[in-house]
Amino acid sequence: MSIELGHFALVLAFAISVVSAVGGLTLWRRGERLSAVLGQAAVLQFVLVALAFLAVVHAFVVSDFSLALAANHSHSLKPLIFKISGVWGNHEGSMLLWVLILVLFGALVAAFGRSLPSDLSNLVLGTQSLLTAAFSGFTLFTSNPFVRLSPAPLEGGDLNPVLQDIGLAIHPPLLYAGYVGFSICFSFAIAALVSGRIDQAWARWVRPWTMLSWTFLTLGIAMGSYWAYYELGWGGWWFWDPVENASFMPWLAGTALLHSALVMEKRNALKIWTIFLAIITFSLSLLGTFLVRSGILTSVHTFASDPTRGLVILTILALLIGGAFLLFAIRSPALRQGGLFAPISREGALILNNLFLATAVGAVLVGTLYPLLLDALTGTTISVGAPFFNFTFGALMAPLLLVLPFGPLLAWKRADLVAAGQRLMGFAALAIFLAILISALAGNSISLVPIGLLLGFWVSFGAVAEVIERSRLGRIPLAESLRRLAGLSRSIWSTAIGHLGLGLTVLGIVSVSAWETELVTTLNPGESAELAGSNIAFDSFEQSEGANYLADAGRFTVTAPDGGTAELVAERRTYVASGMPTTEAAIQTYGLSQLYLQLGEPLDDTHVVRVWHKPYILLIWLGTLVMAVAGVLSLTDRRIRLGAPQSRQKLSLGATR
Amino acid sequence: MIFRALVLSLVLALSSAALAVGPDEVLADPALEQRARDISAGLRCLVCQNQSIDDSDADLARDLRILVRERLVAGDTNAQVEQYVVDRYGEYVLLNPRLGAHTILLWTAAPILLLIGLVALVFARRRHHSSGPEGLSEDEAAALEALKRGRDAP
Numbered sequence: 001m002s003i004e005l006g007h008f009a010l011v012l013a014f015a016i017s018v019v020s021a022v023g024g025l026t027l028w029r030r031g032e033r034l035s036a037v038l039g040q041a042a043v044l045q046f047v048l049v050a051l052a053f054l055a056v057v058h059a060f061v062v063s064d065f066s067l068a069l070a071a072n073h074s075h076s077l078k079p080l081i082f083k084i085s086g087v088w089g090n091h092e093g094s095m096l097l098w099v100l101i102l103v104l105f106g107a108l109v110a111a112f113g114r115s116l117p118s119d120l121s122n123l124v125l126g127t128q129s130l131l132t133a134a135f136s137g138f139t140l141f142t143s144n145p146f147v148r149l150s151p152a153p154l155e156g157g158d159l160n161p162v163l164q165d166i167g168l169a170i171h172p173p174l175l176y177a178g179y180v181g182f183s184i185c186f187s188f189a190i191a192a193l194v195s196g197r198i199d200q201a202w203a204r205w206v207r208p209w210t211m212l213s214w215t216f217l218t219l220g221i222a223m224g225s226y227w228a229y230y231e232l233g234w235g236g237w238w239f240w241d242p243v244e245n246a247s248f249m250p251w252l253a254g255t256a257l258l259h260s261a262l263v264m265e266k267r268n269a270l271k272i273w274t275i276f277l278a279i280i281t282f283s284l285s286l287l288g289t290f291l292v293r294s295g296i297l298t299s300v301h302t303f304a305s306d307p308t309r310g311l312v313i314l315t316i317l318a319l320l321i322g323g324a325f326l327l328f329a330i331r332s333p334a335l336r337q338g339g340l341f342a343p344i345s346r347e348g349a350l351i352l353n354n355l356f357l358a359t360a361v362g363a364v365l366v367g368t369l370y371p372l373l374l375d376a377l378t379g380t381t382i383s384v385g386a387p388f389f390n391f392t393f394g395a396l397m398a399p400l401l402l403v404l405p406f407g408p409l410l411a412w413k414r415a416d417l418v419a420a421g422q423r424l425m426g427f428a429a430l431a432i433f434l435a436i437l438i439s440a441l442a443g444n445s446i447s448l449v450p451i452g453l454l455l456g457f458w459v460s461f462g463a464v465a466e467v468i469e470r471s472r473l474g475r476i477p478l479a480e481s482l483r484r485l486a487g488l489s490r491s492i493w494s495t496a497i498g499h500l501g502l503g504l505t506v507l508g509i510v511s512v513s514a515w516e517t518e519l520v521t522t523l524n525p526g527e528s529a530e531l532a533g534s535n536i537a538f539d540s541f542e543q544s545e546g547a548n549y550l551a552d553a554g555r556f557t558v559t560a561p562d563g564g565t566a567e568l569v570a571e572r573r574t575y576v577a578s579g580m581p582t583t584e585a586a587i588q589t590y591g592l593s594q595l596y597l598q599l600g601e602p603l604d605d606t607h608v609v610r611v612w613h614k615p616y617i618l619l620i621w622l623g624t625l626v627m628a629v630a631g632v633l634s635l636t637d638r639r640i641r642l643g644a645p646q647s648r649q650k651l652s653l654g655a656t657r
Numbered sequence: 658m659i660f661r662a663l664v665l666s667l668v669l670a671l672s673s674a675a676l677a678v679g680p681d682e683v684l685a686d687p688a689l690e691q692r693a694r695d696i697s698a699g700l701r702c703l704v705c706q707n708q709s710i711d712d713s714d715a716d717l718a719r720d721l722r723i724l725v726r727e728r729l730v731a732g733d734t735n736a737q738v739e740q741y742v743v744d745r746y747g748e749y750v751l752l753n754p755r756l757g758a759h760t761i762l763l764w765t766a767a768p769i770l771l772l773i774g775l776v777a778l779v780f781a782r783r784r785h786h787s788s789g790p791e792g793l794s795e796d797e798a799a800a801l802e803a804l805k806r807g808r809d810a811p
Contacts, residue, residue, distance in 0.1 A: 234712055241707045343782075355774045363767035370763045380759050383701045385709065385752025392767050522680050608680065 003067055006055025007146035010096075013048035013103065014140055016041050017132035024126020028119050028194070035118040038125040039110035045132055046100075046107035053087075053100045056145055060087050066152035069093060069145050075158040075577050077548040085169035086159045092145035094172060098289060099136045101173075101180040106132065109184060109209075116205065123191030124184070131183055134316050142309045158577030161549070167227030171220060175247060178217025179285035182254060184209040186282035189275045190324060193331040198271050203264035206278065208635055210261055214254045215631030221247050222624035233583035235596045235612050237620065240389040245368045246288035249361050253281040256357035259350045267347055267412060269340075272332050273354070279328060283321045284361070290317060342414040349407035356400040363392045401455040401506065405462020408495050409469060427465045431457035442515060452510035460503030463496045494634035501626030508592075508619025519611040522603070525554075532613035533561035534595060541607065549573040551584075554599040554607060558588055570599040592618040682722055684730065693726050696738055699752050700725070709752055 020041040027034055056069065060083045065071040073090045074083055088097040106128040113121055139145070188206045192198040224247070229237040238244065257277040263270045290313045341347040367384045375381050405427070409420040435454035442449075468474075470492060471485040519531040528537035539555040556568040568586035575582070586597040593615045600608030684690040697711035702718040710718040710725075721742065728738040742750055754760045 236712060239707060351778065355771070355778065359767060359771045359774055362770040366763060366766040370760075370766075374759060378759065381747065381749040382754045382760065383749055383752050384754055384763065385699075385701060385707065387699050387753035388763075391753075396767060396771070520680050520683060 002055045002058055003064070003146055003148065006052040007144075009048040009055070010052040010136060010140060010146070013045045013052070014133060014136040016045055016048070017103075017129045017136060020045070020129035021126055021133050024122050024129060025194075028122035028126060030122070032118045035116075035121040035125070038122055038129070039113075042103070042106040042110040042125050042128065045129070046103040049096075049100050049103045049136070052146075053096055056093060056096060057084055057087050060084060063156065064152075065154070065156050066148050066150065068147040068149045070156060071149055071153050072157050073159050074156040075548060076155060077576075078159065078164065079547055081166070081169055082159065082164045086163070088172050089159050089163045089168050092139070092143045094176075095135070095139040095143050096145050097173065098176050098180060099132065099139055101176050102128070102132055102135060102183060105181055105184050105209075109187075113205075117197070119195050120188075120191050120197055120202075123194050124187045127187035127190045128183065131187070131320070134320065138312060138316060142312050156577075158548070158575065161573065161575040161578060161580045161582045162231060164548075164575075165227065165231055167223065167231065171223045171227055173220075174216050174223055175220030176289075178213050178215075178220050178254075179247075179250060179289055181209060181213025181216055182250060182278075182282040182285045185213070185257065185278040186324070189278035190327065192275055193327050196331070196334060198275065198335055200265055200268050203261045203274065206274075207258070207261045207265055210254060210257050210278075210281075211631050211634050214251070214258055215628050215635070217247070217251050217254060218624055218631065219628050221251055222621050222628075226621050229617075230585060230587055231582075233585050233598050234610070235585070235598075235614060237617070240367075240386045242291075242368050243288075245364050245389075246284075246291055249364055249368075250281050250284040250288055252357050252361045252364070253277060253284050256354045256361075257281050259353050259357075263347050263350050267341065269347060270351070270354075272335050275332065275335070276328060277354075277358075279321075279324045280361075283324070284365075286317055286321065341412070344410065344417045345415045346407065346410045346412045348415075349403065349410050352403055353400065353407065356396055360393060360396045363396060364389065367392065398451070398455060401459050401502075404459050404499060404502075405465060408462075408466045408492075408499070423469055424462060424465055427461035428458065431461055449510060449514045452506065452514070456503050456507035456510055458503075459506060460500055463498075463500035463503060466492070466499075467496045490633050490637040494630045494637070496630075497633060498627050498630030501623045501628075501630060503623070504619050504626060505623030508616050508621075508623060511616040511619065512614050515615045516617075517613045519609075521609055521611075522606045523609045524606050529609070529611070531595075531611050532615075534613070535559040536595075536597070536609075536611055538607070538609065546573065548577065549575045552599065552602070554609070556586065556597060558595060558597075560590060568597055570597050572599055572601075589618065592616045592622070594618065682719070682726065684726055689726075689729050692735060693722070693729055696725050696729075696735055697722055699739075700742060701750050701752050703746060703750060 020038055023034065024038050056067070058064075059067040059070045060074050061080065063070065063074060063076040063083070065074075069087075069090065069092055073093070074086050078086065086093075088094040106125065109121075109124060109128065113124070116124070185206055188202065188209070192202055221244075224244075225237045228239070229235060257274065260270045260274045260277055264274045367389055371382050371384050405424055406417070406420050409423055410417070431454055434457050435450045438453055439450040467485065467488070470488055471481045473481045473485075476484075517532050519529060519536075521529050523529060523538040525538050525540050528535055530536070535558070537557045537559070539557055541552070541554050544551050544553055551571045551573045553569050553571045556570065558566045558568055560566070566588045568588055570586035571584040573582050573584060574580070583598055586599075588595045588597070593613065594617055596612040596614055598610045600610055602608075684693060694711060698709050700710045700721060702708045702710045702713035702715055702721070704715050704717050705713045708718075710721045724742070725738055728741055733741065739751070748755065754763060756764050
C-alpha cells in the first residue's frame with residue numbers, strides 16, 4: 001500500500017512541477033501573488049517527493065521484495081544501514097534521490113528567497129520546477145522505482161558487495177547535493193537572462209548557493225576518493241576515470257563560478273561570463289550524473305543501462321543545455337558590462353583564475369570525450385588515461401598555483417604587484433628553502449618533486465600571509481594584532497582557509513606520488529617482512545563468517561619504527577548472495593601517513609601480501625576538508641546570513657533595465 | 658596525481674620456495690623492475706575499466722606484466738617494449754595516447770583553449786574600453802532629465 005501511495009505522490013509532484021514550470025515561466029511578470037503560489041508549490045513538491053522516497057526506503061528496510069527494486073538490489077540479511085543506502089545504489093533509486101534533492105533546493109529557495117524581487121523569484125522557481133518536471137518525468141516514465149513483482153520472491157538479489165559500505169551511505173547524497181545545488185545557480189542564470197535583471201544583488205544571491213553546492217561537491221568528491229582508496233584494495237585514490245572526471249569538471253567550473261561571482265558582487269564586472277559559468281557548471285553536473293547512465297561511457301559507476309533510457313536522457317540534456325545556451329546567445333548581448341579595472345588588480349587575478357580553471361575544464365572534457373568521438377568518427381580506438389591527464393592538468397594548474405597567493409593581497413580596481421610581491425617575499429623564500437631541503441633529504445632525483453613541493457608550500461604559506469598581512473602581525477603590538485585578527489571578516493578567513501586547504505592537498509599529492517613505497521611478498525603465518533622501517537608480522541590466518549559474507553582473514557602485527565605496535569586484520573570476502581569477492585584492506589594511520597595492507601590470493605600453502613607505505617597521504621583529504629570548512633565559514637558570514645542587504649524598493653530601482 | 662612517477666622500493670622477502678602470483682613476477686634487478694613498473698603504469702588492462710595493468714588483478718593484466726618483463730630481460734628499451742605491446746594489442750593499450758594526426762586535437766586542446774581565452778580577454782578588454790566608462794541606462798537618463806527639468810521649471 002505504501003508503495004502505491006509513494007508512486008502516487010511522485011506522480012502528483014510531477015504534475016505540480018509541470019504546472020509550476022509553465023506558470024512560472026510564462027506568467028513571471030504577475031508579481032507577488034504568483035510567487036506565493038509558486039513558493040507553496042515548491043514546498044509541496046518537496047513534501048510529495050520526500051513521501052515517495054520514504055515509501056521506497058520503507059520497502060527496503062522491511063525487505064518488501066514485492067517491490068522489484070528491493071528484490072533486485074536488497075537482501076534481508078543486510079545490515080540496516082546498507083538496506084537504506086541500497087535505495088540509491090541503483091539507477092532508479094538514485095534518480096529518486098536526485099529528484100528529492102532537486103525539490104529540496106527548490107523548497108529552500110522558496111523558504112529563504114522571500115526577499116527576492118517577485119519576478120526573479122517566479123522565474124527561478126519556474127525554472128527549478130521545469131528541471132523537476134524533466135527529471136521526475138524521466139524517473140516515472142523510464143525508470144520507475146515503484147514497479148511491483150508478483151509473485152514476490154522470498155529473498156532479494158543483494159547489492160553489489162563493493163557498494164555495501166558506509167561510503168555508499170555518504171558519497172552519493174553529498175555528491176548529488178553538490179550537483180543539484182548548482183541547479184539553483186542555473187535557475188538564477190535563466191531568470192537573469194529572461195528578465196534582463198542582472199546586477200550585484202543577483203551575484204549576492206547566487207554566491208551562497210554556489211558556495212553551498214561547491215562545499216557539498218568538494219566533500220562528495222573527497223569522500224568518493226577516500227572510499228575508492230580503502231575499498232578497491234590497492235590504495236589508488238584518483239584514477240581519471242570518466243565518471244571521476246564528470247564530477248571533477250563541475251567542481252572546477254563551480255570553483256571558477258565562486259570566484260567570478262565574487263568579482264560581480266564586489267565590482268559589478270564579469271556579468272556575462274558569470275551567467276555563462278553558472279549555466280556551464282550545472283550543465284556539467286547534468287553530464288556528470290547522466291552521461292554515465294546513457295550507456296555512452298563505461299566505468300565502475302555505470303548502472304545497467306538500456307538504449308531507450310539513454311536516448312531519453314540525452315534528449316532531455318540536449319533540450320535543457322541547448323535551450324539555456326540559445327537563451328544565452330539571444331539575451332546576453334543586451335546585458336551591460338560594468339566595473340572597469342586595471343589588469344593588475346584583484347579582478348585581474350580572479351580573471352586569471354577563471355582562465356586557467358575554465359581551460360582545465362575544457363582539457364578534462366576533451367580528454368574524456370575524445371576517445372568516444374574519435375571512435376565514432378574514424379573507428380580508431382585510443383585510450384586517454386592517467387598519464388595524459390596528469391600531464392595536461394598539472395601543466396595548467398602549476399601557473400594557477402604560482403599566482404594564487406598574489407590574488408588576495410591585490411587591491412580591487414588597481415593594485416601594486418611589487419608591494420604584494422614584497423609582502424610575499426619572505427614566504428616565497430621559506431617555500432623554496434623547504435622544497436629544496438626536503439628534496440635533498442629525501443634524496444630525490446625526480447625533477448618535478450621540488451616544483452610540486454614548492455607550489456604546495458607556496459600556496460599554503462600564501463594563505464597564512466594574507467591573514468598575517470591583514471593583522472599587521474609584527475608591525476604593531478601583538479595585542480593589537482590579535483584584536484585585528486579576531487575582527488577579520490569571515491570571508492577573509494574563508495579565503496585564507498580555502499587556499500590553505502588547497503595547498504595541503506597539493507602537498508599530500510606530491511608526497512604520496514613521490515615517496516610511496518611498496519612491498520609485494522608471500523608470507524605464511526609466523527613469518528614477517530619489513531617496509532619503510534616497519535616490521536609486519538603475519539600472526540594468523542582464519543576463516544570467519546560475517547552477516548552476509550564469508551571471510552578469509554589475516555591477522556598482522558605491525559611494529560612501527562618508534563616501537564609502537566598495532567594489530568591489523570585484512571580480509572578477503574565472498575558475499576553469499578552474489579558470490580562476488582572483495583578485498584578489505586587493513587589501514588593503520590601514523591600521523592598523516594598510512595600503512596595499507598592487503599591480503600592477496602592464497603597460493604600453494606602461502607599467502608600473497610601487499611603492503612604500501614603512503615607518506616602524508618591524509619593531507620590530500622585533510623586539505624579537502626579544510627576547503628569545505630572554508631565554504632561553511634563563508635556561508636556563516638554575516639552579510640550572507642542577513643541576506644541581500646538591498647531592500648526591495650532599491651532593487652526595483654537599481655535593476656539594469 | 659600530478660606527479661605519477663612512483664619511487665618504489667621493492668623488498669623481496671622470499672620465505673617460501675614456491676613463488677606466488679604477485680611476487681613471482683617481480684624481477685631480481687631493481688632497476689629493471691622499476692622500468693617494468695613505469696611501463697606497466699602506462700598500459701591499459703584491456704578487460705578492465707580504465708585501469709592500468711599495474712593496478713589490475715585480471716589474468717590478462719598479469720600476462721601483459723609478465724610479457725613486459727620478458728621483453729625487458731631480453732634487452733628491449735622501454736620504447737621497444739611499448740611498441741611490441743602496441744603491435745599486438747593496438748594503440749588502445751596505451752593510456753598515454755601517442756602524438757599523431759589522429760590525436761593532434763587532443764594534445765593541442767589545452768593550449769588552444771588557453772590561447773582562445775587569452776585572445777577573448779584582450780578583445781573583451783578593448784571593446785570594454787572603447788565603449789567607455791559605464792554610461793547611464795535609458796531609465797537613469799530619463800530620471801536625470803526629469804530632475805533637470807524639475808529644477809528648471811520653478
